[in-house]
Amino acid sequence: MNVSDIASRPDSPGNEFAAFELLASAILVVDEDGLIRYANAPAEDLFEVSVRQLYAVQVCDLFQNGAQLQMSLKEANQHVFADKRQMLVIDRLGREPVQVAATVVALYNQAWPALIELREIEQQLKIDREERLLEQAQSNRELLRNLAHEIKNPLGGLRGAAQLLESELSDPALTEYTQVIIQEADRLQTLVDRLLAPHRAPRIVGDVNIHEVCERVRSLVLAEYPRGLNIVRDYDASVPEFRGDKSQLIQAVLNVVRNAAEALAERIAAGDAEIILRTRVARQITLAKQRFKLALELHVVDNGPGIPQELLDRIFHPLVSGREGGSGLGLTLAQTFVQQHEGLIECDSRPGLTDFKLLLPLP
Structure with missing residues (x-):
C-alpha cells in the first residue's frame, strides 16, 4: 500500500501527509479512538509489517507501555499540549523489544487529532555519531591540508641545503650525516604527499x-x-x-x-x-x-x-x-x-x- 491508496479512502488522511514519506522517522496519524489512519514507509520498517496491516490498528496495542501513550493521546484530543515526548517500548513477535523515542503532536483544526513520531534510540545515537564523524573528518581534512602545505616548503629547502652542504664536504665520513638529513626529508615528503593525495588527484x-x-x-x-x-x-x-x-x-x-x-x-x-x-x-x-x-x-x-x-x-x-x-x-x-x-x-x-x-x- 502507498500514500495514494490511503488518500483515496473517504475516511483516511489526504495528500497533505504525503510529505511524511520523505522522512527518516516513523510517522503515525491516529483518530480520536487511537486507531491508525496513516503510516509512512519508515513505520513499516520499524514495526516490520506492511501499512495495510497497520491500518485501523489500535496504536496503543503496539507498545508494552501503551497505557502511557493512551493518556498522551487523550490529552492531545483535549489540546492539553502542542507536543509531548516520551519513551515507548515496541513489542515484536519473536524478537527483542525495541525502545523508541516518541513525540505525540496535537493536530489543531484537523480531522485527525494526533500525530506520533517514532525514532529508535539506537538509530538516533547512530545518526548523532555519524554527524560527529562527518564534522570531525571535515576538521581533520582542513587541518591536514594546512599542515601539509606548511611543512612542504621548508622541507624542500632543508633537503636542498643538505645536498649543497654534501657537495662541499671533503671528508666522506661527514656525508653520512647529510644523507640522514636527505633521507628523513624524503620520508617526510612522502608523508606530506600522502596527506595531500585525496585533494590533488582529479576524480575520474x-x-x-x-x-x-x-x-x-x-x-x-x-x-x-x-x-x-x-x-x-x-x-x-x-x-x-x-x-x-x-x-x-x-x-x-x-x-x-x-x-x-x-x-x-x-x-x-x-x-x-x-x-x-x-x-x-x-x-x-x-x-x-x-x-x-x-x-x-x-x-x-x-x-x-x-x-x-x-x-x-x-x-x-x-x-x-x-x-x-x-x-x-x-x-x-x-x-x-x-x-x-x-x-x-x-x-x-x-x-x-x-x-x-x-x-x-x-x-
Missing part, C-alpha cells in the same frame, strides 16, 4: 561494480599474504552499479582490508586468519543528513584481536595507529575517499570480531 567518475573492486583488493592482499589468510566472499549479486571513482574506492577498500590483515598477524602465523568481504543492499539510510532509498553496505569482517576500546573512537583520526610503525593514515584516507562519494565508514569491534562497514548511496 564512471560506472563502478563494487564486486570488481572487492576482487581487485582480494587479489592484491592475498598476493601479500599467500599463506595463513583466507578471504571469504559473501556477495549480494543484486547490488547495482553506481557512479564513482573506481581507483579511489579500490584504495579505500584496500586500506581497510590491509589494516585488517596487519591486525591478524598472529592468526596468519597460526594459519586460521579470516577476512570476510560481505555486500548487502540497505534501505532508507541517512548519510550526511541526506536520506537515500538505497545504499550499499560493504562489510570487512576479521577474526582478529579487536581494536582497543581507547582507540575505537579515534581510529579515523590522522596519525592514530594501534600498530607499531604504522603511519596512522590508511583509515583516515579511506574515510576521506568514501566521504567524497557521499558515504561513510563505521566500525564495530570486540575481541575475535571487527567489522568495518562502508556505506555508499546507490541510484
Whole structure:
C-alpha cells in the first residue's frame, strides 16, 4: 500500500501527509479512538509489517507501555499540549523489544487529532555519531591540508641545503650525516604527499561494480599474504552499479582490508586468519543528513584481536595507529575517499570480531 491508496479512502488522511514519506522517522496519524489512519514507509520498517496491516490498528496495542501513550493521546484530543515526548517500548513477535523515542503532536483544526513520531534510540545515537564523524573528518581534512602545505616548503629547502652542504664536504665520513638529513626529508615528503593525495588527484567518475573492486583488493592482499589468510566472499549479486571513482574506492577498500590483515598477524602465523568481504543492499539510510532509498553496505569482517576500546573512537583520526610503525593514515584516507562519494565508514569491534562497514548511496 502507498500514500495514494490511503488518500483515496473517504475516511483516511489526504495528500497533505504525503510529505511524511520523505522522512527518516516513523510517522503515525491516529483518530480520536487511537486507531491508525496513516503510516509512512519508515513505520513499516520499524514495526516490520506492511501499512495495510497497520491500518485501523489500535496504536496503543503496539507498545508494552501503551497505557502511557493512551493518556498522551487523550490529552492531545483535549489540546492539553502542542507536543509531548516520551519513551515507548515496541513489542515484536519473536524478537527483542525495541525502545523508541516518541513525540505525540496535537493536530489543531484537523480531522485527525494526533500525530506520533517514532525514532529508535539506537538509530538516533547512530545518526548523532555519524554527524560527529562527518564534522570531525571535515576538521581533520582542513587541518591536514594546512599542515601539509606548511611543512612542504621548508622541507624542500632543508633537503636542498643538505645536498649543497654534501657537495662541499671533503671528508666522506661527514656525508653520512647529510644523507640522514636527505633521507628523513624524503620520508617526510612522502608523508606530506600522502596527506595531500585525496585533494590533488582529479576524480575520474564512471560506472563502478563494487564486486570488481572487492576482487581487485582480494587479489592484491592475498598476493601479500599467500599463506595463513583466507578471504571469504559473501556477495549480494543484486547490488547495482553506481557512479564513482573506481581507483579511489579500490584504495579505500584496500586500506581497510590491509589494516585488517596487519591486525591478524598472529592468526596468519597460526594459519586460521579470516577476512570476510560481505555486500548487502540497505534501505532508507541517512548519510550526511541526506536520506537515500538505497545504499550499499560493504562489510570487512576479521577474526582478529579487536581494536582497543581507547582507540575505537579515534581510529579515523590522522596519525592514530594501534600498530607499531604504522603511519596512522590508511583509515583516515579511506574515510576521506568514501566521504567524497557521499558515504561513510563505521566500525564495530570486540575481541575475535571487527567489522568495518562502508556505506555508499546507490541510484
